[in-house]
Amino acid sequence: MAFPPLLFPLFSLLLATLSLAQTPSAPAPTPEGPINVTAILEKGGQYTTLIRLLNTTQVGDQINNQLNNSHDGMTVFAPTDNAFSNLPSGTLNNLNPQQQVQLILYHVAPKYYSRADLLTVSNPVRTQASGQDGGVWGLYFSGEGNQVNVSTGVVETQINNALRQEAPLAVYEVDKVLIPKEFSEAKAPVASPPPSTNTSTGSNTTKSTGAAAEAPESGSGRLQMGVGLVAGVGLFCMGLLS
Template identity: 35%
Template sequence: MELPVVFVVLLVLFSSEAYAQSAPSLSLTPTPAPAPAPDFVNLTALLSVAGPFHTFLGLLESTKVIETFQDQANNTEEGITLFVPKDGAFTALKKPSLSNLTADQLKSLVLFHALPHYYSLADFRNLSDMSPVATMAGGQFTLNFTDVSGTAHLTSGWSDTKVSSAVHSTDPVAVYQVDKVLLPEAIFGTDIPPTAAPAPAPEIAPAADAPEAADSAASSPGSSADNSSSHRIVSWGPLVLAISGGLVLLL
């Protein structure tokens, strides 16, 4: 028995509608691509070619703080800001000496040179209002920041220095060069020796006054010769008068 044509048409329509409802809808909006991961920054390689920062890099490696910094730089959302003294800053450091520090103190000293957050050069203006700022050494190891004509200055009690250049500054890693080693009061105490005052300028002797110069000229050998000549001229005067008088009497 053949099905009526109308029944077949209805069956096809209902089947098409059911498939349309069950089929997944296709979106025409493209899915945004995931944000690229930040580039991995190898701090050892960076400090090896910049600077020279060999002394500071040696301290990072001997205390194993380089591993802490590397993890903070590449495995946290906060990032890191690192202040690195050049080799000359360690050479110029006479007192206090770093040679008497314990292993823990030396580690804290190195951690004192980093902030657990990425800061661009422009961000240092805000840090002046947030001072003191905690470093990665924690506890009382804090730094004070001031902005002087757009240049960031750092104060740790024993050290007063500034950011002299940017070695690397791309979120999440910032590495800045500083002129001095940062020395924390938490290690070296608060008995900070006063800064030596600048040497006074040498005094300039005043020029001789005119009357004194005249007196000196009068007492010079040349002046004495002139005075003796005038005395000789005056001593001939009475003799000439006597001869003239004698001639008048003879006449």
């Protein structure tokens, strides 16, 4: 059976449509799961101490919850294990639980910052520790080009590799633990109260001293009377004998 020439294009189009309909479609991309900061650090491979502190202080859970419920994002400055090893001996052990929480919160900014953003921010940049104990708890950034430095006022280091730099979370490696200057500022000592003066005690002491001083005088008087009496008896006896 012969087909009119105009039907061939329509027939070819129909075959192509049927072929596409039978081809299996590509699977839709799976949505990315919730962000987990400790998983990012574990992948980095040299943040064991930081991960332990994030877990013990529960700051890691706080970061994850805020990341998945905030539009501002967050920025984490992650000290390596070598950074913690280079701290003076006993530094972490001498911190009480509240100070350990403050230390980890101090490494987290409550906003997403790209490397370029850090070169143009207004210093000091607030951290998650800001507002605690009335301190500033801020970080100071400087640099140019691809080099960015971060300072606490007592510690300064360079920001190195970015473990993640995609909103809403940026994680930057640092080679020093960011010790806040609030830890090093000595608090003014509390003035001790002046010694109390007890007049009655002083009076009693004076009386006791006076009594003690009078005691030898009374004894001496009795001794002199005794000597005089003996001398008188002796003279009397001598008079009788004569």
